Amino acid sequence: MPIRYVAKLGTGHTPSRQKPEYWTDCDVPWVTLADVWQLRDGTLHHVHDTKEKISKLGLANSSAVRHSAGTVILSRTASVGFSAIMGKDMATSQDFATWTCNRELDPKFLLYVLRAMAPDLRRVAAGSTHKTVYMPDIEELRTPLPLLDEQRRIAAFLDAETARIWGLIGARQQQLKLLEERELSRVFNSIAGTEEPGARKSSGLRWLGDVPVDWPVLAVSTQYEVLLGKMLNQERARGEYLRPYLRNFNVQWDRIDAEDLLYMNFPPNERSRYEVRPGDLLICEGGQPGRSAIWDGTVSEIYYQKALHRARSRGRSSVRWLFYCLRAATALDVFSVEGNSTTIGHLTGEQLRAHRFPFPERRTQDRLVSQLEEAAEQAKRTGELLASQVELLAERRQALITAAVTGQIDVTAARGVDV
Structure with missing residues (x-):
């Protein structure tokens, strides 16, 4: 009708x-x-x-x-x-x-x-x-x-069944949230050294707490070369030296999306300064300050703009260790608290270079990073399974509504999992 x-x-x-x-x-x-x-x-x-x-x-x-x-x-x-x-x-x-x-x-x-x-x-x-x-x-x-009484029976059935499905979806979403919290907890514990058995602790950072006494707490600049990218200007899209560059949009947590690249003029005298090499850590200055990922060399020649910091190891520390330090600090809003209150989401080069993190010896860094990577991979697989269940439950809900209102199922006989 x-x-x-x-x-x-x-x-x-x-x-x-x-x-x-x-x-x-x-x-x-x-x-x-x-x-x-x-x-x-x-x-x-x-x-x-x-x-x-x-x-x-x-x-x-x-x-x-x-x-x-x-x-x-x-x-x-x-x-x-x-x-x-x-x-x-x-x-x-x-x-x-x-x-x-x-x-x-x-x-x-x-x-x-x-x-x-x-x-x-x-x-x-x-x-x-x-x-x-x-x-x-x-x-x-x-x-x-259908007759009005049947319409009401169908609506009452769908009220109950869709509420039950949403309860299951809510439980899976809560599990995804707890999975992320557990991963962040592992990161925090690793960089604080709380998983080092028998380690004597000394005063660390206000936001981090005590760290093992043999872990020096040092400024980022002592372990990495930190440099902002090239300033955007009106002439950026013109010239004979157009090259692709990365911007804040491209850098997500532990992932750099190189599908949507813009181009800017990078003459030969600027290339060594603004080139991004495989293994460089790119850190967002704005948006979500501290969000970072390591460049994997997907594009053979690429540069970066001023919305990003490039951190390159001086050889004593792993960029992957710095990534996890930034992950913990960002989760606790450290940069927002310590930043300039007149700006929104802004991490200057001076702030980043001066920021202090614990730096155990390189072998310890590599061991802890390896453990975190293994746990993150397992968490990723679990998260994908949970996300798939959420998607399937949403599809089931939609299919159930369609089947009930079109008479494909008899709601007077349907009961829960028998539907």
């Missing part, structure tokens, strides 16, 4: 922003794309609060409509396919379609029908700037229409 035959189809509007009087004394809840975040994971059925409100005057002088509680909404522009039920009387922007159900259609059943078709709606959305499902297509949307 076309949904509009059993539910009143509507939409919304935005009162003119050129009329300040329409935007004073605002008390009418108004659903906009700014509220889609509430709907993304599909666990929220009823919307009670909105980020913005409009006034009664704005409502009266625009095409906006106050819809009654129980009206079902569907986002149809930009963030396409997210749905919910109004928990109170509300208006919407033009980015939503609305259906106010008659006595033949249960709002919760319609909500699940819309969620079943959400992947298809996203596929058919059109538009060059914002993907949109246009109102003529919305008018053609159809719903299965």
Whole structure:
């Protein structure tokens, strides 16, 4: 049955922003794309609060409509396919379609029908700037229409089953979080020397605590050559010496993405200064200060910009050891606390060179790094398995909703794992 035959189809509007009087004394809840975040994971059925409100005057002088509680909404522009039920009387922007159900259609059943078709709606959305499902297509949307009691049984069944699946997803996500916390704990313990049996401790760093007495705590500059990259300028993309370079965007934790590279002019007299060699550690100056990764030489000739520091070992310490030191310090927001409070996320070369970390002898560094690498690889495999389970559970939830609302399963006979 076309949904509009059993539910009143509507939409919304935005009162003119050129009329300040329409935007004073605002008390009418108004659903906009700014509220889609509430709907993304599909666990929220009823919307009670909105980020913005409009006034009664704005409502009266625009095409906006106050819809009654129980009206079902569907986002149809930009963030396409997210749905919910109004928990109170509300208006919407033009980015939503609305259906106010008659006595033949249960709002919760319609909500699940819309969620079943959400992947298809996203596929058919059109538009060059914002993907949109246009109102003529919305008018053609159809719903299965079992008897009202059956609709309610299906909705109650899906309430219970999807909640159970989300409980499993939440448990897996918590395991992923704990896995990451355990890995960070290993890193912290390794650079603090707490896993060195029988070691006598001496005062280390305020944020790190005591370290073994034979581990000197030294400035980064004593172990590594640290240098910022080349400043960007208007002429960077012109010249006869265009070369690829790495920027903050390319450097993630323990991974450098060399797929999306930009080019800048690096004449011969600058190349030795700004060249990145395999084994160099690149450290983000901004964004997430301290985020770092080691260059593996994927691109034979490459350089770097000023948003990154390049750390090159002077031979006494491993760059991999510095990577783990930075991982621990960043996790504890050390650079944010010690940085300039007038800037956001900024790690200067002076701060980095002067920062102090424990530096055991090289053999100890290599041994601890090897242990961390082995544990990280195992954690990665476990994390991939957990992430795969989360993905499969989400797919099962979507398939279950579709099967239930289209009558592919008998919800009166379905029980838990038998579905």
